[in-house]
Amino acid sequence: MEEILIAVEVGLIYSIVAIGIYLTFRxxxxxxxxxxxxxxxxxxxxxxxxxxxxxxxLATVSAFAVGVVVxxxxxxxxxxxxxxxxxxxxxxxxxxxxxxxRIMGGVSNISLVGYDTLFSNISPILVLLCILVFVLCTFSYxxxxxxxxxxxxxGYNKAVCKTVNICVxxxxxxxxxxxxxxxxxxxxxxxxxQQLCDTSQGIGTLVVGFAGIFLGEKVFKRKSVxxxxxxxxxxxxxxxxxxxxxxxxxLLHLEVYDVNLITGVVVTIVIYLTxxxxxxxxxx
Numbered sequence: 001m002e003e004i005l006i007a008v009e010v011g012l013i014y015s016i017v018a019i020g021i022y023l024t025f026r027x028x029x030x031x032x033x034x035x036x037x038x039x040x041x042x043x044x045x046x047x048x049x050x051x052x053x054x055x056x057x058l059a060t061v062s063a064f065a066v067g068v069v070v071x072x073x074x075x076x077x078x079x080x081x082x083x084x085x086x087x088x089x090x091x092x093x094x095x096x097x098x099x100x101x102r103i104m105g106g107v108s109n110i111s112l113v114g115y116d117t118l119f120s121n122i123s124p125i126l127v128l129l130c131i132l133v134f135v136l137c138t139f140s141y142x143x144x145x146x147x148x149x150x151x152x153x154x155g156y157n158k159a160v161c162k163t164v165n166i167c168v169x170x171x172x173x174x175x176x177x178x179x180x181x182x183x184x185x186x187x188x189x190x191x192x193x194q195q196l197c198d199t200s201q202g203i204g205t206l207v208v209g210f211a212g213i214f215l216g217e218k219v220f221k222r223k224s225v226x227x228x229x230x231x232x233x234x235x236x237x238x239x240x241x242x243x244x245x246x247x248x249x250x251l252l253h254l255e256v257y258d259v260n261l262i263t264g265v266v267v268t269i270v271i272y273l274t275x276x277x278x279x280x281x282x283x284x
Contacts, residue, residue: 020181037092038202041100042066214274
C-alpha cells in the first residue's frame with residue numbers, strides 16, 4: 001500500500017511537468033525541448049536556497065520564477081535570434097547544466113535531510129493535491145481568457161493570427177515562460193520530496209511528461225481545457241502506477257534501472273494504439 005501511495009505522489013509531482021509540456025506542444029504547437037534543463041533548474045534553485053536557510057515557500061516560488069525566465073530565454077532565441085525552435089530548446093537545456101552547477105555551488109548534489117520542506121509537517125499527498133488544484137484552476141482560467149484564446153489560436157494557425165493583430169511573439173514568450181515555470185516548480189517539489197537535489201534528476205523528464213499526456217488522452221476523450229489538464233494529472237499517476245506494477249512483477253525480472261526502458265515501451269505502445277485508432281476512424 002505504501003508503494004502505491006509513493007507512486008501516486010510521484011505521479012502528482014510529474015503531472016505538473018505534463019501540464020507544462022501540454023502548454024507548449026498542444027496549445028501553441030511549439031516543440032520545446034528545454035524541459036529537462038528547466039526541471040533541474042527548479043530543483044537546483046530551491047535546493048540551494050533551502051540549504052542556505054531561505055524560507056521554503058520563497059525557495060519554491062523562486063524556482064518557478066527561474067523556470068519562467070528560462071522559458072522566455074528559449075523563446076527569445078527562437079523569435080529574435082532566429083534559432084530553430086527545437087535547437088533553441090536543446091541549446092538552453094545544454095547551457096543550463098553549467099548554470100545549475102553554479103547555482104549548486106559546483107557540487108553535483110545537495111542533501112536536504114534535516115531541512116524544512118513543504119512536506120515536513122503535512123502529508124505529501126495533501127500538499128500536492130492543494131498545489132494541483134491551484135495549478136488546475138489558474139491555468140484553466142488563463143487559457144479561457146482572451147490571452148488564452150489567442151494562444152490556442154496560434155496553435156491552430158499562426159499565419160492567420162498575424163493577420164488579425166494577435167501579438168504572436170508576445171503570447172509565445174508568455175506561454176513558454178508559464179510552461180517552464182510549471183516544470184521548474186515540479187523540479188522544486190521533487191527535490192523537496194526526495195530531500196535531495198541532484199544533477200541527474202532532470203534526465204528523461206520530457207519523455208515522462210509525454211507519457212502522462214498520452215496516457216491521459218486515452219482516458220479523457222473530451223478536448224476542453226479543464227479536461228485536457230485533468231488528463232495530464234490522471235495520465236501521470238497512471239504512468240507511475242504502471243512503473244510500480246512492472247517493477248514488482250517477478251516474472252519480468254525488472255530492476256529500478258529499467259524505468260527508462262519501461263517508459264519507452266509504454267509511450268511507444270500508446271502512440272501506436274493512437275495511430276491505429278485514427279487510421280480506423282478514417283477508414284470508417
